[in-house]
Amino acid sequence: MSTANASPAVRPLPIWAVALIATLGSLLFGYDTGVISGALPFMAHPVADGGLGLSNVAEGIITAALPIGAAFGSVFGGGLSDRFGRRRMLLWLAVIFFVGAVGAALSPTMHVMAFFRVVLGIAVGGASTTVPVYLAEVSPAERRGSIVAIDQVMIVTGQLLAYTNNALIAQLYGESSSWRWMLILASIPAIGLWIGMRLMPESPRWFVAQNREDEARHALARVGAEHAEAQIDQIRSTIDKNDSQESLGFGALRLPWVLRIVVIGMGLSVIQQITGVNAIMYYAPRILESTGIGTNAALTATIANGVISVLAALAGLVLVRKLKRKKLLALGQVLIIFSLLGIGVISLVTEGQGATWLVLILMLVFLTGQQGAVSPVTWVMISEVFPLRIRGLGVGLSVLVQWLANAVITFSFPVLLGWVGLGPVFMTFAVLNVIALWLAARHLPETSNRSLEEIEELMASRPARSPKPAVKAS
Known part of the structure; x- marks a missing residue:
């Protein structure tokens, strides 16, 4: 009998809906890595015209700032999601994505822009670590491959969205300050990620690792998992078998x-x-x-x-x-x-x-x-x-x-x-x-x-x- 039948008060969420909300973080990953290719030419315009007056070196610094931030975000994001939970980590990342997008779009100088690109990189690195783990842990084994692969679809969709928005904004607006509009649009899916993840369950496997099995049962019911008790027993058995990793x-x-x-x-x-x-x-x-x-x-x-x-x-x-x-x-x-x-x-x-x-x-x-x-x-x-x-x-x-x-x-x-x-x-x-x-x-x-x-x-x-x-x- 399914967990959903055992707990009629819990309305299960379709696993694809859970995946689409979580992978808004992946969409932001793709958008923030792709948008810079269209924004840089406008940033290179003189400050008096609405650009940032970037030199070739400055362009390199701003482009490199995001992967540098992402390298840090990937390590710290993984450890924090182990300690505080996958869902909570994604909520934090949504805030960082929003702050980074708004800060970058409003940057008055190259140095401020580089700082906020590092901030965005931290969010991108955290999302690249946390989203696939969350998807893997809430998905049934027989569907895990295709569910986790949605992460990659959303990354490339974010890149395509960035390329398309860049072209449209350049065509319709066409001024030196066009880059600000390109960057600010990333704040919209960040808001969607924050709102959506507040409605999503935490990873049931993370709950079991924290000895919170009642909450794990509830989380399994939220995603319509079958044989919840057997799944919890298997997770617990695996953890107990590897006590050396406590x-x-x-x-x-x-x-x-x-x-x-x-x-x-x-x-x-x-x-x-x-x-x-x-x-x-x-x-x-x-x-x-x-x-x-x-x-x-x-x-x-x-x-x-x-x-x-x-x-x-x-x-x-x-x-x-x-x-x-x-x-x-x-x-x-x-x-x-x-x-x-x-x-x-x-x-x-x-x-x-x-x-x-x-x-x-x-x-x-x-x-x-x-x-x-x-x-x-x-x-x-x-x-x-x-x-x-x-x-x-x-x-x-x-x-x-x-x-x-x-x-x-x-x-x-x-x-x-x-x-x-x-x-x-x-x-x-x-x-x-x-x-x-x-x-x-x-x-x-x-x-x-x-x-x-x-x-x-x-x-x-x-x-x-x-x-x-x-x-x-x-």
Whole structure:
């Protein structure tokens, strides 16, 4: 009998509705990372005209401020969500998103703008850690993959919304102060996240970890979970079996199997970034301009990238449920390697000139593999593999690595592009992805169709993979 039937006073919420409210944080993640590409040209205008008079260095500082803040937010957000709860953390993040958006839009100087971009980054990093964990912990095992993958759909939807709003505001308003309108719009979904999460339940698994089982039963009833008592017993059994993790925090990393899982989570984050996705997303206009296409056409193609990203992420919702995690990851990596090699070869042979459409098509194939396979698998598996008592911290460390890799690639790409050219850069990405494909096939566990408690038991009992005798470990 379902918990909902046992507690008629509790009206269960559809799990998709819970997911849509929580992933407003992911929408904000996408919007705040995407909006800066359209705002920067207007910020560069003189202060007297409504801009901020940004130099090239100042533009770099403002762009880098968000991932720097996100790196901190991912670590502290994970630990705070373990201590105070996933729902409460999302409520706090909604306030930080609002303050950051309003502060950035009203910034009188570059220094104030950089500060509020760091504030927004803290919220983005916290959301990138907390949202997938919350979704994983409120979802039934058989639907967890597709529910957690909504996180990725909302991120790319936020980016597409930012690109579209930037174009519309620039077209309709067209003044130097247009950037303020672009940035202030992020405050609207922040208000929606705060209001919506006040109506959502806390994670039942977090309640059990806090020895608040009555509240866990109520939370399970709120999401219409069946066999609530059996779920609580399984969660409690898993916690009791791993008493060595009683204290939340870094002390659990002394356990070899926990440390191994953290390394796996960090490895997934590196794989997700080493594809070069942010080089494509941040510098697509520059890449296309190098093929001879005009600036306006390049900006239009950037919107096309956003559209394909959303469509691919929607397909990922289905694929992550139908296919094994490792198989889908491998499929995405193969598409990415093919695309990177294609762009690299075309650039080396033709120096890009006259190959605009080929490069654009390969970029769209790349985004299909990235947003339809690699990114959803990365976020789903990161939300799954960590033990309950350190799940927030483990996800936080993994997302920290992701943001640091993001920053390194974002900074290094234009430098390398000017130094060696487009072809060698993309060929290097392709080689790195071949290595990543081999490592993922060899070391990642398969987590499909298992409950979070079963995954935890699997990881705790899974010995580290030993190399074959004929192969010397590096």
